[in-house]
Amino acid sequence: MTVSPPAFHIMTKPRGAICNLDCDYCYFLSKEHLYPGSSFRMSTDVLEAFTQQYIEAQRVPEVTFSWQGGEPTLMGLDFFRQAIVFQQQYKKPGMVINNAIQTNGTLLDDEWCAFFHEQNFLVGISLDGPPDLHNVYRHDKGGRPTHTRVMQGIRLLQKHRVAFNVLTCVQAANAPYPLDVYRFLRDEVGAQFIQLIPIVERDNTTGYQEGAAVTERSVTGKAYGDFLIGVFDEWVRRDVGRVFVQIFDIALAAWSDNRPGLCVFEETCGLAMALEHNGDLYACDHFVEPNHYLGNLLEVPVVDMAVSGHQRQFGLAKRDTLPQMCRECEVQFVCHGGCPKNRILTTPDGEPGLNYLCDGYKAFFSHIDHPMQVMTAELHNRRPPANVMLILARKEAERRRLFENVGRNDPCPCGSGLKYKHCCGKKRR
Ligand code: SF4
Ligand code: SF4
Numbered sequence: 128m129t130v131s132p133p134a135f136h137i138m139t140k141p142r143g144a145i146c147n148l149d150c151d152y153c154y155f156l157s158k159e160h161l162y163p164g165s166s167f168r169m170s171t172d173v174l175e176a177f178t179q180q181y182i183e184a185q186r187v188p189e190v191t192f193s194w195q196g197g198e199p200t201l202m203g204l205d206f207f208r209q210a211i212v213f214q215q216q217y218k219k220p221g222m223v224i225n226n227a228i229q230t231n232g233t234l235l236d237d238e239w240c241a242f243f244h245e246q247n248f249l250v251g252i253s254l255d256g257p258p259d260l261h262n263v264y265r266h267d268k269g270g271r272p273t274h275t276r277v278m279q280g281i282r283l284l285q286k287h288r289v290a291f292n293v294l295t296c297v298q299a300a301n302a303p304y305p306l307d308v309y310r311f312l313r314d315e316v317g318a319q320f321i322q323l324i325p326i327v328e329r330d331n332t333t334g335y336q337e338g339a340a341v342t343e344r345s346v347t348g349k350a351y352g353d354f355l356i357g358v359f360d361e362w363v364r365r366d367v368g369r370v371f372v373q374i375f376d377i378a379l380a381a382w383s384d385n386r387p388g389l390c391v392f393e394e395t396c397g398l399a400m401a402l403e404h405n406g407d408l409y410a411c412d413h414f415v416e417p418n419h420y421l422g423n424l425l426e427v428p429v430v431d432m433a434v435s436g437h438q439r440q441f442g443l444a445k446r447d448t449l450p451q452m453c454r455e456c457e458v459q460f461v462c463h464g465g466c467p468k469n470r471i472l473t474t475p476d477g478e479p480g481l482n483y484l485c486d487g488y489k490a491f492f493s494h495i496d497h498p499m500q501v502m503t504a505e506l507h508n509r510r511p512p513a514n515v516m517l518i519l520a521r522k523e524a525e526r527r528r529l530f531e532n533v534g535r536n537d538p539c540p541c542g543s544g545l546k547y548k549h550c551c552g553k554k555r556r
Contacts (some may be wrong), residue, residue: 397442
């Protein structure tokens with residue numbers, strides 16, 4: 128008998144791929160063709176069966192329902208009111224139920240936001256930075272920009288004191304401007320929780336993870352690494368403990384020997400599936416395609432699909448197909464080769480399966496090593512990791528003082544044994 132994992136996660140798409148917007152790089156809009164003629168609305172029967180099976184399968188005290196799309200608010204509020212009713216009906220004694228919804232924010236009004244506040248929803252808002260960077264790819268079906276409408280949604284969430292995070296896609300247009308994006312999110316939006324998700328979009332006609340070509344909208348590995356470094360250098364000097372950037376938290380977890388909490392940086396995956404509007408379950412949100420179809424929950428319980436041979440193999444392949452280059456990489460402990468959906472490169476010695484973002488991951492994770500070590504040491508000593516800001520500021524002041532009056536022919540203050548003009552002085556020039 129196969130033992131089920133204590134917990135697994137399902138991302139639910141009650142409206143399938145249907146959305147009121149038409150963002151150029153959306154990976155899900157094309158899934159509409161999987162269900163020709165469908166209403167793309169989750170029925171009450173599917174919602175109830177899912178709620179019951181999902182709760183029943185979890186052997187942990189806390190369960191999170193994640194609603195996504197397409198645009199899930201297109202289901203209307205009554206659908207979510209019904210979802211809460213089923214959750215209360217089927218929850219186990221003492222169990223805590225959470226709800227998270229990912230939305231483009233353009234359809235929110237006072238009623239939605241009051242509901243989110245009352246039911247304690249965590250709302251994820253997709254926003255790619257200031258208007259000129261956001262509007263490049265994120266527009267509606269008529270090609271009109273969406274930034275103003277997204278910001279109106281955010282202001283409503285704030286008015287109703289709804290917890291929200293911002294999901295920013297890092298793509299070709301905004302990647303060169305890390306500080307403009309980050310400062311906008313921090314200072315103009317007032318975002319405290321930020322995700323910086325790389326856009327790596329396959330250039331094919333199927334919409335599946337096929338072929339090795341990527342679109343021009345995709346961010347390159349180097350550009351993604353530079354973007355993360357740009358944001359990190361600002362964050363680590365002034366925002367630690369008050370702004371939370373998901374990939375920085377993941378890094379700190381890895382440096383301090385904890386689990387990352389995001390499948391992309393886990394050694395194996397397979398515990399985060401995707402549910403379509405009609406009850407069809409797929410291996411992952413990024414693999415909603417026939418090859419990774421697990422079954423329909425009206426016919427097979429979700430727990431059986433979660434432990435099926437296909438799904439276990441899917442999750443283990445992340446580790447088992449890792450190229451030797453990754454196995455020997457010094458940042459493998461945090462990177463784990465990244466998400467399999469992006470493993471489309473070949474290593475210099477000809478092995479397939481290298482992540483398209485490898486350059487960026489390597490540069491970023493190497494760049495943050497020292498501050499991460501400082502934060503980890505603070506944590507081990509039961510002090511706040513935010514102390515890193517003070518420690519770095521002191522070090523930088525000390526360094527400035529050392530270099531202040533150094534002459535070209537003096538020994539370099541960095542301790543290399545070289546003359547200043549042949550060492551740090553040369554770099555500065
Ligand atoms: S394929 Fe990627 S996104 Fe999907 S579960 Fe695995 S790591 Fe996560
Ligand atoms: S940085 Fe590159 S080589 Fe290292 S583990 Fe990540 S993908 Fe592999």
